[in-house]
Amino acid sequence: MKTRFLDLPEPLPLDCGRELRSVRVAYETYGTLAPDRDNVILVCHALSGDAHAAGIAAVPPQEGTREGFEKSLGWWDGMIGPGKAFDTDHWFVVSTNLLGGCRGTTGPSSADPATGEPYGPDFPVITVADMVRCERAFLAQLGIDRLAAVAGGSLGGMQALQWAVDHPDAVGAIVVIASTHALQPQGVAWNAIARESIQRDPDWQGGRYYGTGRSPDAGMGVARMVGHITYLSAPGLAAKFGRRLQSGTDIRYTISEPEYEVESYLRHQAASFVRRFDANTYLYTSRALTYFDLARDHGSLEAALARVRARTLLISFSSDWLYPPAASREIADVLTRLGRPVENHVIDAPYGHDCFLLEEARQTPIVRDFLEAKIS
Numbered sequence: 001m002k003t004r005f006l007d008l009p010e011p012l013p014l015d016c017g018r019e020l021r022s023v024r025v026a027y028e029t030y031g032t033l034a035p036d037r038d039n040v041i042l043v044c045h046a047l048s049g050d051a052h053a054a055g056i057a058a059v060p061p062q063e064g065t066r067e068g069f070e071k072s073l074g075w076w077d078g079m080i081g082p083g084k085a086f087d088t089d090h091w092f093v094v095s096t097n098l099l100g101g102c103r104g105t106t107g108p109s110s111a112d113p114a115t116g117e118p119y120g121p122d123f124p125v126i127t128v129a130d131m132v133r134c135e136r137a138f139l140a141q142l143g144i145d146r147l148a149a150v151a152g153g154s155l156g157g158m159q160a161l162q163w164a165v166d167h168p169d170a171v172g173a174i175v176v177i178a179s180t181h182a183l184q185p186q187g188v189a190w191n192a193i194a195r196e197s198i199q200r201d202p203d204w205q206g207g208r209y210y211g212t213g214r215s216p217d218a219g220m221g222v223a224r225m226v227g228h229i230t231y232l233s234a235p236g237l238a239a240k241f242g243r244r245l246q247s248g249t250d251i252r253y254t255i256s257e258p259e260y261e262v263e264s265y266l267r268h269q270a271a272s273f274v275r276r277f278d279a280n281t282y283l284y285t286s287r288a289l290t291y292f293d294l295a296r297d298h299g300s301l302e303a304a305l306a307r308v309r310a311r312t313l314l315i316s317f318s319s320d321w322l323y324p325p326a327a328s329r330e331i332a333d334v335l336t337r338l339g340r341p342v343e344n345h346v347i348d349a350p351y352g353h354d355c356f357l358l359e360e361a362r363q364t365p366i367v368r369d370f371l372e373a374k375i376s
Helices: 128-141 155-166 185-199 202-207 217-230 234-241 261-274 279-291 294-298 301-305 325-337 352-358 360-375
Strands: 004-007 024-030 040-044 092-096 149-153 173-177 311-317 342-347
Touching (some): 128 279, 149 155, 155 173, 155 294, 202 217, 202 279, 217 261, 294 301, 301 325, 311 352, 311 360, 352 360
Parallel strands (some): 040 092, 040 149, 173 311, 311 342
Antiparallel strands (some): 004 024, 024 092
């Protein structure tokens, strides 16, 4: 698969009151667009994803987006394709890199058209609503004004919810996986720690590290370690690592080297992540997902969800403490009271928030049946 690019012809207005000019969007498509353009599903990625959601990348990346898989494989390949959850024999699936990203869509590392230099900290603070506004402007350039569905996990699920609230007549269904209407305080706190670790690295240089030969790799690595632990569960970590030592059967009396396998694993995660991701993008995207709060934006969760016309599928995982099943249940309860069509599924699995990427086989029949109900 080859990632393509589209430049928006008009400035993009933002919630902060600013606008972005010359916005470029990276995207990929899978399947065939129907003549009446009524089979489009937009797939939205989580914090560290990109436009390459399925298939083998035409240009192999330095690092993959999924641990334990071929580097060139799309981050949701198990869900997108013929006969899969998002069956490309029926659906035309579109995947974009979100606004503020570092994988082809305009973000802090992109050139500011006013200066020719990377935006860095001059990039405007963005929201999930801004990401959706960018996606809608992009789709308009493709001649697509209505989506059969919007789907995503984690931050991608937030985008799906935002689509249904902001553009109720433009979305037929949403698939919201391992997500929430507002991040819990513990999640806000962990994201704050991750951002602090980047900003306190002297090599961050106030966000103006591009072209200096120095970047905040140490702070970014710690941010990834923190983030990665929040994506896992205590039982999952215990099953995967236990208290096994990294080398031999005895401790080495060191404070600078990893003694335990789990410590070595975190270092590996940090090292691979800094090779493929931009620190400023991490800051801006992390802030956007912590700002996301449908109740605050509309006065109450009920007022926000009263705008929804789309059929809604919610999937959560029993061990996900970052985006817990209670959040999906709260959304489902409100939609039910409002008389909106909604399904809520909780999958019992031990892997924490990462279940939305690891439990594809168990999600597939749920998603496929939900989408096929529209076909029939």
